Amino acid sequence: MQLPIASRRPAEVVREYGPFHGASTIHGVTHDGQRVWAATGEQLVGFDPASGATTRTLNVLCDAGTAFDGTHLYQIAESRIDKIDPATGQVLATIPAPGGGNDSGLTWAEGSLWVGQYRDRKIHQIDPATGAIRRTIESNRFVTGVTWVDGELWHGTWEGEESSLRHIDPTSGAVLQQLDMPAGVGVSGLESDGAGLFYCGGGGSGKVRAVRRPGAQGQSA
Numbered sequence: 427m428q429l430p431i432a433s434r435r436p437a438e439v440v441r442e443y444g445p446f447h448g449a450s451t452i453h454g455v456t457h458d459g460q461r462v463w464a465a466t467g468e469q470l471v472g473f474d475p476a477s478g479a480t481t482r483t484l485n486v487l488c489d490a491g492t493a494f495d496g497t498h499l500y501q502i503a504e505s506r507i508d509k510i511d512p513a514t515g516q517v518l519a520t521i522p523a524p525g526g527g528n529d530s531g532l533t534w535a536e537g538s539l540w541v542g543q544y545r546d547r548k549i550h551q552i553d554p555a556t557g558a559i560r561r562t563i564e565s566n567r568f569v570t571g572v573t574w575v576d577g578e579l580w581h582g583t584w585e586g587e588e589s590s591l592r593h594i595d596p597t598s599g600a601v602l603q604q605l606d607m608p609a610g611v612g613v614s615g616l617e618s619d620g621a622g623l624f625y626c627g628g629g630g631s632g633k634v635r636a637v638r639r640p641g642a643q644g645q646s647a
Contacts, residue, residue: 437591437605440623443478445632446471452627452634454492454502454532454617455571458512462625463503464634465492465615470515474618475636484515491532491615492572493539493619500539500554501530507557508537520558524550531572531581531616542569542581549581562600567592571616571627575639582613583624589613591624591637603640611635 444452449466456463461472465488472482493508498518499510505527509519517617523529524541531542531549538560541550541643549563549572563579570582570589579596583589589612607613607626615627615634624637 433603433640434606435640437568437637438465440610441475441478441636443473443475443634443636444628446473446480450632451630452614453488453490453633455625455627455634456492456494456499456533456617457619457625458494458499459463459620462495462617462619462634463492463499464627465489467561469534470499470501470510472512473634475481475623476549482512484510484512486510486515490529492617493532495534495554500532500534502532502541505529507541509554516623517645519555521552521555524552524557524559530570530614533573533617535574537594539640540572540574540579541570544568544570549579563594563596565592565594565600566601570612570614573616573618575618575620580616580618580624581604582616584612584614585628591616595601606633607637614630 454465470484487503493500508517519524530544538551547565551560589607591605612629613626614629626635
C-alpha cells in the first residue's frame with residue numbers, strides 16, 4: 427500500500443564534494459560538528475564542508491552507514507558495528523549489526539543507534555552497547571541513509587533510477603515530506619548538519635552532496 431505524501435518537491439542540491447582520492451564509492455556519511463565523514467569502503471574520509479578539503483583519513487573497514495555520538499564514530503563493517511576513536515582510528519568496541527550484513531544507514535539520536543535495513547525496508551533503534559533492538563519502524567521503500575534532526579526522522583531511498591529523502595512519522599512510518607533527487611542521482615549515506623543541510627552519499631558517483639533542508643532557506647553550504 428502506498429503511503430500518502432503530504433509534501434513532495436525536488437531536492438535542492440547546493441554543493442557537491444568529491445570524488446575523493448583513491449575512492450570510487452560513498453557508503454555512510456556523518457557530521458561531527460566540524461567535518462563531514464564519508465565511508466569509502468576501506469577508509470573514512472573527513473573533509474571540511476566549507477572548502478571541501480580532506481582534513482583527516484582513518485583506515486578502517488567502512489562498507490555501509492556511519493554515525494557520530496558527540497565523541498565517537500560508529501561504523502557498519504560487514505555484519506558488525508564498530509565504535510571508533512576519531513583521533514586515532516582505533517576500534518574501541520564492536521556489536522552485531524541487526525541485519526547481519528544487510529544493513530545500510532546509521533545515525534545516533536536519543537542515546538540510541540538507528541540502523542537502516544535496505545531491502546527489508548525497516549529502521550531499527552538499537553542499544554549502542556549490546557546491539558539489542560529496541561524498536562522497529564517500517565518503511566514502504568528501500569532504506570539507505572538515516573538521520574534525525576530537530577525531532578524529525580529522515581531516511582534516504584534508492585530503488586532503480588529513483589532516489590529521494592523522506593521525512594517519516596517515527597511511529598507509523600507515514601511519509602510527511604519527500605525530496606526527490608535529480609534524475610540519475612542516488613542517495614546512499616545520509617546525515618544532517620543539525621541545521622539547514624543534509625549530506626548525502628552518492629554511491630558509485632564517489633560524491634557527497636549537500637541538500638537544503640525544507641524550511642531552512644537561509645542556510646548555505
